[in-house]
Amino acid sequence: MNELSNLRKFVAPEYVYGFGSRHLLSQYAHNFSFDKILLVTDNGVKKACWIDEIKSDLISEGFEVTLFDNISPNPRDYEIMQGVKVFEENNCDSIIAVGGGSVMDCAKGIGISSANKQHILEFEGVDQVNIPSPPLICLPTTAGSSADVSQFCIVTDSSRKLKIAIISKTTIPDVALVDPEMTISMPLTLSVQTGLDALTHAVEAYVSNASSPMSDINALESIRLIYKYMPKVFENPNNEEFRNKMMLASLYAGLAFSNASLGGVHAMAHSLGGLKDLPHGLCNTILLDKVMNHNFDSNPNKFRHIAQIFNLKTDSNTSQYIKTDLAKFMKDFKKSLNIDKGFGEFGLVEKEISQLAHNAINDPCIVTNPRKLSINDLKALYEQSI
Numbered sequence: 001m002n003e004l005s006n007l008r009k010f011v012a013p014e015y016v017y018g019f020g021s022r023h024l025l026s027q028y029a030h031n032f033s034f035d036k037i038l039l040v041t042d043n044g045v046k047k048a049c050w051i052d053e054i055k056s057d058l059i060s061e062g063f064e065v066t067l068f069d070n071i072s073p074n075p076r077d078y079e080i081m082q083g084v085k086v087f088e089e090n091n092c093d094s095i096i097a098v099g100g101g102s103v104m105d106c107a108k109g110i111g112i113s114s115a116n117k118q119h120i121l122e123f124e125g126v127d128q129v130n131i132p133s134p135p136l137i138c139l140p141t142t143a144g145s146s147a148d149v150s151q152f153c154i155v156t157d158s159s160r161k162l163k164i165a166i167i168s169k170t171t172i173p174d175v176a177l178v179d180p181e182m183t184i185s186m187p188l189t190l191s192v193q194t195g196l197d198a199l200t201h202a203v204e205a206y207v208s209n210a211s212s213p214m215s216d217i218n219a220l221e222s223i224r225l226i227y228k229y230m231p232k233v234f235e236n237p238n239n240e241e242f243r244n245k246m247m248l249a250s251l252y253a254g255l256a257f258s259n260a261s262l263g264g265v266h267a268m269a270h271s272l273g274g275l276k277d278l279p280h281g282l283c284n285t286i287l288l289d290k291v292m293n294h295n296f297d298s299n300p301n302k303f304r305h306i307a308q309i310f311n312l313k314t315d316s317n318t319s320q321y322i323k324t325d326l327a328k329f330m331k332d333f334k335k336s337l338n339i340d341k342g343f344g345e346f347g348l349v350e351k352e353i354s355q356l357a358h359n360a361i362n363d364p365c366i367v368t369n370p371r372k373l374s375i376n377d378l379k380a381l382y383e384q385s386i
């Protein structure tokens with residue numbers, strides 16, 4: 001084997017973590033010489049009042065601020081291109097994103113497309129972006145997507161009805177201000193879905209065939225925190241300490257998957273998100289236990305480590321016992337968080353599975369799944385998830 005094939009890089013943006021870190025925004029905007037800012041957000045975040053506070057702080061510091069909030073969950077290509085138009089018409093030189101994964105992906109897309117003067121769909125795949133984007137600061141309001149630290153930008157291709165992945169170092173924000181206080185007002189259902197999205201990031205990064213000791217340490221710590229604190233947030237969503245731990249878990253998971261990439265769950269979830277326009281976290285939540293079970297035999301040792309974190313018996317048990325216990329645990333864990341549904345309840349029908357499987361097999365995330373997934377495997381996994 002070529003020894004260079006074992007080399008692993010690890011990239012991360014500058015980030016400031018902790019309660020109140022959002023108050024550093026103006027200082028960072030001055031440091032980067034921002035002048036005319038495109039402030040990207042959505043209606044859900046606007047209701048939480050963060051935008052009013054952030055916008056007035058920026059204006060009082062002398063910045064010109066243009067608001068762009070015409071974004072739906074699973075941001076569409078045309079929404080991004082509309083954002084590019086607003087960015088250009090207002091001669092903006094910088095972008096600030098305040099929101100969850102959809103908002104941050106949209107902001108990344110606006111930056112990519114405006115800098116390169118091309119339609120956003122032309123950048124699908126790995127390392128397809130040539131010109132760096134305008135400076136971008138992200139303030140996440142959910143504990144899950146980690147788009148604020150990742151090399152990923154996910155966009156819905158509205159005509160093909162599928163989500164494309166743009167994976168490039170140029171999509172990493174210049175600064176992330178990760179303030180757990182901004183997640184406290186998040187509705188409980190969204191908290192659970194985004195929390196289990198983070199768990200999926202951590203698990204897929206840990207067992208990814210591009211993982212490394214640097215990504216592993218982040219992934220494992222993330223799984224530990226989510227196992228301990230997701231149920232606590234579910235019971236007591238207003239507790240600052242529990243929210244803090246989930247935000248930290250999301251950050252660790254983001255650092256892990258941004259560098260180790262993801263796997264079959266995300267490939268299948270992107271396909272579902274595009275065709276059925278379902279929430280990303282929900283798709284991952286329904287799929288995770290099935291794909292883990294499918295992947296188990298590809299790396300029993302790593303799945304044993306995950307089982308240990310979940311306090312399952314692993315010392316004397318054979319791999320097959322651990323596999324069974326882990327599958328049961330994952331189902332029970334989801335049930336305890338009030339997620340016990342299949343895609344049938346969200347409108348998926350059998351005849352759509354073939355299309356979903358064909359889209360999923362072309363998703364870049366499938367490349368790092370630890371076990372090769374065929375079209376038939378994907379169809380079987382979707383069928384199990386209906």
Ligand SMILES: [Fe+2]
Nearest residue numbers: 145197201280
């Ligand atoms: Fe995700």
